[in-house]
Amino acid sequence: MRHLLSALVQNQPGVLAQVAGMLASRGYNIDSLAVGETEQAELSRMTFVVRGDDRVLDQVRKQLEKVVTVVQVHDISSEAFVERDLMLVKVEAPPERRGELKNLIDIFRGRIVDVSRTAMMIEISGTENKVQAFVDVLRPYGIIELARTGRIALVRSSADHRETTDK
């Protein structure tokens, strides 16, 4: 089973390396990991997608909490949350197929952010499934390269007060 963990960490050099190293050395399977600053300059947020049963997840959470620079860990899988995955994708786009592609991009609410004679770059965000579906749709046109951020997520305000696992 896949879980979404959201962790606030002190914004210090080496924290990402430590967290990634700890997860690797204990053999936990991380599907995605996204890191970025938060509204507080001294804190960053890490969002993990972890695979494993409840016992594995419990250990991952506790081991994360044990890291001194990790301030708070929150398993948001069971809550109402909003998740997004951002992707930039470059696809082959000769002039005769651009119209067709444009339609698809509109359906998925993507944006064209760069165009050349033979290719275009598209920006799209959404749930992981949606982004994956878009990738599948584009594949026949010829994907040149793509980059994804991994999942980021926040709990909805209405549910924000529940089940915070403070250390």
Added chain:
Amino acid sequence: MAQSSSSSTGPMLGADILVEALIREGADVIFAYPGGCSMPIHQSLTRYKDRIRTVLPRQEQGGGFAAEGYARVTGRAGVCLATSGPGATNFTTCLADAKMDSLPMVAITGQVPSGVIGTDAFQETPMVGIAQPITKHHYLVQRTEDIARIVKEAFYVAQSGRPGPVLIDVPKDMQNREVVPDWNAPMNLPGYRPDRKISEAELDRAMEMIRSARKPVIYCGGGITSSGAWNELREFAEKTRIPVTTTLQGIGNFPAEHYLSLHMLGMHGTVYSNYAVNDADLLLAFGVRFDDRVTGKLEAFCQHGKIIHIDIDPSELNKNKPAQLPVESDIRYALGQLNKRLSEKPLNSDYTGWLRQIDQWREEDPLRFDPIPGKIIPQQAIQVLWEKVKKRGWLDRTIVTTGVGQHQMWAAQFWKFNDPRLWVTSGGLGSMGFGLPSAMGAQLAYPDRLVIDVDGDGSFIMNIQELATLKAENIPVKVLLLNNQHLGMVMQWEDRFYASNRAHTYLGLGDDQPPYPDFVTICKGFGIESRNVSADKDLDAALEEMITSKGPYVLNVQVPHQEHVLPMIPSNMTVKDMIKS
């Protein structure tokens, strides 16, 4: 010059701030080996020599293990210092060891100047990166202004919660910069909350489980030592009449000579402690981590019993063995609360039958050995020495350290500790070479106590260079060297599981040669008093000479190598598979 007015407001060198901060945290001794990138700190240590003693080990690992020895016997963080690069990497085993055995330690390493970090400079290693998985916490100093705060945090983190090692990596330019120290800078540890206490609901549930148990056993470990809960533990055991078995690191937390003591459990634990746990209907796991050397095959461990697991480290709960009642709590607090409830409403359980059953197991299979006339066997040397120390009334002020292997297990079995913090051994990591330097650290903490390193010839030679430290610093550690010319524990496994094929476990030069090396001659070179003994009739006098000698002393006891540590539950097996002879 050292400022005796600790509130000095003038600018100070980073190195001086570091040393002054250590002293403010209570450090009175530092094990420090100099090098290019730590020289400013060493220069500073000479300026502060009236307030902190600097001991020069002969290898950084010796310094690190000494700091661990100091930490184990005092409960306060041991402090050690090394230079960058190879000096720092020589600390890695010590850091990993202290992490595994939850010992508070503050290790300081010099680092190349911040401007050249990352350029593969001379003696540069990324020490923080190396230390990450083997420390509780770590710092790379980036501003001299932060040193005072970092040292304060380091001691706090090392000594609170589940104790552990903290590394501070200090680039040389940070040591040499002058700034005005801020001694009152607040700690910046928003994610560190070490205080955990059992809740009322958990207490209710625990008492309920205890009251309904018929065959309970207490299984306690190093957590009792760390939280200083031995008095509460004894009160709890005596109030309930529940028998107590300890892990290797739990030894001494419950008097070994107490009727309720089942001694050590696990791979080389007593038969009766392992039987008791196997038959128990309730296991009270206090400050333990269900290590594989304790449990053997996890599924079969305490398979008939419910488990109450209390530990200050939540990640230990349900990690190896699920508990019916997992509790995040300081164990001293939890035991205090349980005792309070027991005072209010005494337990009326009758364990007579259970204790009688255990008595029977104990009578059938006590710890034992068979002396060989004319020779000295290792168990006997330990037993005789223990009796001697006990007879003198020194048991409560005698500290025993060990290396790793057979001698370590025999010391755990045959030295009966009735008091805590007298037993210093590398359990989790199992680091050979631990005995001599850790004895050195323990002796520096308690100069007036008898400190004995019970060692093997394999372990002893791994840090034998520390004999020089003993001599130069006049540290009167005694070494009971049980010399069987083999790496005995591996040899024992060869005997049991590899048809006695010796695969690089023999340390001598051949059966037709005298024992090798000649430890008495080595000691002579180091200026350390030493003698050989190999006949049982000479053992008593030799031990007497050792414990009454004024300075450091090495007693090389030549022992046969055929002895095995028994009983033994082979790795990942169960009580049923126990080898008794």
